[in-house]
Amino acid sequence: MPIKYDKQPIKISPQSRSRAEDSLQKIHLAPGMTANEVVEAVAELIGKPIVLESTVDERFKTTTGSFAITLDFVFIVFRGIDPRSYQMHSLFHELGHLLSGHSYCERPSTAPDADPTQQLLWNDAEREAEFLAYRIAALISRKPRSSQAFG
Numbered sequence: 001m002p003i004k005y006d007k008q009p010i011k012i013s014p015q016s017r018s019r020a021e022d023s024l025q026k027i028h029l030a031p032g033m034t035a036n037e038v039v040e041a042v043a044e045l046i047g048k049p050i051v052l053e054s055t056v057d058e059r060f061k062t063t064t065g066s067f068a069i070t071l072d073f074v075f076i077v078f079r080g081i082d083p084r085s086y087q088m089h090s091l092f093h094e095l096g097h098l099l100s101g102h103s104y105c106e107r108p109s110t111a112p113d114a115d116p117t118q119q120l121l122w123n124d125a126e127r128e129a130e131f132l133a134y135r136i137a138a139l140i141s142r143k144p145r146s147s148q149a150f151g
Contacts, residue, residue, distance in 0.1 A: 010131045016100075016124065020132050023099040026142060029139040035088055038136060042095045049073045054080035054087065055113075065090035089133055096132030097125065 012020070026039035043050045048069070055077050064086070065078035078090040102125050 010129050010134065012124070012131050015038040017023040017131070018046055019100065020096075020135065024132070024135060024139065026064050027099070029136060030031050031140060031142050035091060037114075038092070038095065038140060042098055043074070046060055046074065046098055051075050052091070053077045061112045067094045067097060073131060075099060083145035089137065091128050094138065096129035100125065100128045102129070 024043070026047050027038070029038065029041070032042075039050050039052065049072075051073050053075070056079075060077070060079045064082065065076065067074060067076045076091065076094045078087050078094070080087070082090065095097070
């Protein structure tokens with residue numbers, strides 16, 4: 001089970017887990033794949049090109065990423081001021097929404113200074129996307145999980 005940054009497992013229903021694993025098998029992730037290769041694989045699966053944009057827009061002060069589905073393409077935007085590894089996680093989270101078949105990313109009505117885990121994992125869709133973000137990262141990692149912690 002994927003573990004998030006606060007060392008707690010991401011809990012999703014058995015049905016969600018099964019759907020997530022099925023969608024991951026369809027995109028054939030492998031160790032050493034780049035983020036662009038993952039994006040291309042998801043684009044092929046959903047049948048639309050995915051356009052990425054890094055932003056420093058003030059409106060993204062408390063939002064790390066989002067996506068919009070248009071008739072012709074999917075647009076994913078993520079915060080450009082974050083460390084590269086966190087940008088990748090945000091990208092994989094948004095790809096998780098697409099792999100889960102979500103048509104939009106809902107925002108919680110919590111205060112900006114609320115506990116981040118309450119903001120992030122507030123509903124099933126967010127938990128599914130977060131689960132997939134960690135699974136994507138693990139599947140494309142060049143190192144087994146046990147050696148990631150110890151180099």
